[in-house]
Amino acid sequence: MRFGYFAAWIVCAAAIGADQRVSTTPSREVHRSCCERSTNAPAWGFFAHRRINRLAVLTLPPEMMVFFKQHIDWLADHATDADMRRYAVLAEGPRHYIDLDEYGEPPFAALPRTFLEALLRHTSVFGITTRGDTVLLYGSNRDTETDLIGLWRPYFDRHVVAAFSDPDHLLDPDTLVHFLNTQNLPAPPLRAALFTETLSAHGILPWHLQKMQRDLTAAFRRRDAKRILRLCADIGHYIGDAHVPLHTTSNYNGQKTGQQGIHAFWESRIPELFADEQYDYFVGKPQPIGDATAYYWNIVLHSNSLVDSVLAIERRLSQQYPADQQKCPETRGRTVLIVPCADYAAAYQQALGGMVERQMRAAILAVASAWYSAWIDAGMPNLRQLDQPTFSDEERREEILLRQQYEKGQILGRPEEQ
Numbered sequence: 001m002r003f004g005y006f007a008a009w010i011v012c013a014a015a016i017g018a019d020q021r022v023s024t025t026p027s028r029e030v031h032r033s034c035c036e037r038s039t040n041a042p043a044w045g046f047f048a049h050r051r052i053n054r055l056a057v058l059t060l061p062p063e064m065m066v067f068f069k070q071h072i073d074w075l076a077d078h079a080t081d082a083d084m085r086r087y088a089v090l091a092e093g094p095r096h097y098i099d100l101d102e103y104g105e106p107p108f109a110a111l112p113r114t115f116l117e118a119l120l121r122h123t124s125v126f127g128i129t130t131r132g133d134t135v136l137l138y139g140s141n142r143d144t145e146t147d148l149i150g151l152w153r154p155y156f157d158r159h160v161v162a163a164f165s166d167p168d169h170l171l172d173p174d175t176l177v178h179f180l181n182t183q184n185l186p187a188p189p190l191r192a193a194l195f196t197e198t199l200s201a202h203g204i205l206p207w208h209l210q211k212m213q214r215d216l217t218a219a220f221r222r223r224d225a226k227r228i229l230r231l232c233a234d235i236g237h238y239i240g241d242a243h244v245p246l247h248t249t250s251n252y253n254g255q256k257t258g259q260q261g262i263h264a265f266w267e268s269r270i271p272e273l274f275a276d277e278q279y280d281y282f283v284g285k286p287q288p289i290g291d292a293t294a295y296y297w298n299i300v301l302h303s304n305s306l307v308d309s310v311l312a313i314e315r316r317l318s319q320q321y322p323a324d325q326q327k328c329p330e331t332r333g334r335t336v337l338i339v340p341c342a343d344y345a346a347a348y349q350q351a352l353g354g355m356v357e358r359q360m361r362a363a364i365l366a367v368a369s370a371w372y373s374a375w376i377d378a379g380m381p382n383l384r385q386l387d388q389p390t391f392s393d394e395e396r397r398e399e400i401l402l403r404q405q406y407e408k409g410q411i412l413g414r415p416e417e418q
């Protein structure tokens with residue numbers, strides 16, 4: 001519980017650093033409004049997500065730079081949209097993490113690497129009959145029933161994957177009955193159908209990255225400048241999250257090991273203190289990512305391999321370091337916050353052996369490589385000829401609404417840092 005009380009203040013500091021608008025508010029109000037909202041601050045903090053997207057642009061080849069450089073500020077500013085959506089869209093939260101420890105031990109061989117196969121093993125499909133009965137048509141525990149998985153695979157591919165983001169997980173009953181008939185499976189008359197799944201509860205980050213890569217490639221193929229920008233900003237965010245070890249474990253804030261607050265300490269406080277002054281941001285040129293499924297799983301599995309060090313090193317350090325030098329007040333605007341002391345953060349960073357810098361550099365290179373690969377896979381369209389993206393009034397209104405939802409501070413789904 002060492003971090004328990006001041007965890008909120010750490011995050012508060014990160015949020016204020018990112019959002020100077022609160023600095024003119026009277027201090028009591030600042031404390032309350034900031035901390036109520038931002039106990040759910042984004043992964044890497046706003047600071048690092050923006051840096052990662054911005055620096056990824058600077059690695060691109062000239063053929064891409066011609067477009068991306070014009071929009072570098074936009075890509076940095078919108079690097080945190082995905083986190084803001086967590087306050088407005090229920091399906092957004094699980095895209096930012098995966099609790100791998102819920103699936104056994106590394107390398108989690110039994111966990112399907114593609115989303116379709118994972119869904120087939122972690123989903124139940126129900127029908128509501130015309131008489132009002134609920135019947136299980138396809139259930140969990142499919143491991144030994146591979147024949148049934150094979151029969152249902154085309155249906156899942158076409159309909160269940162598509163309905164995944166629907167909060168009610170509804171399916172069209174007529175289509176489902178038609179499918180059951182074609183497979184000679186029992187097909188009671190249905191008036192409704194739906195599915196339940198257990199993947200969302202533990203996060204879908206590596207699977208969602210595969211989808212993002214396909215979507216971004218398609219956007220390049222269509223030469224849709226606006227969609228390219230939006231998807232580049234978002235995939236940059238999710239790739240950033242995938243490089244944070246604590247985004248791959250159910251102990252995401254040290255809450256299971258008495259280290260509450262370590263999430264923001266590792267990913268917000270340390271980068272904000274040291275990234276710009278001490279980190280080497282020269283990461284080389286982007287590379288083709290090859291098989292996106294393997295590529296994104298390797299990133300997540302590597303991050304997961306660092307979880308034990310993230311926790312154990314901080315625990316050891318906190319026992320050796322003078323207790324009264326671990327937490328410090330820090331003035332931001334008119335507010336005094338309690339945060340990990342700069343020297344203590346430096347000691348943690350040192351003890352981690354450069355892990356935060358390495359992960360941040362790897363994230364920058366991976367973001368650039370994801371963008372680059374999508375462009376290559378789309379046939380290297382000439383980005384000089386893209387139309388300037390224009391955002392409609394409707395889109396601008398949606399953006400304002402998104403920010404307002406975020407300001408209200410009601411996250412939907414699991415917060416990262418409580």
Ligand SMILES: [Zn+2]
Binds near residue numbers: 042083237
């Ligand atoms: Zn995130």
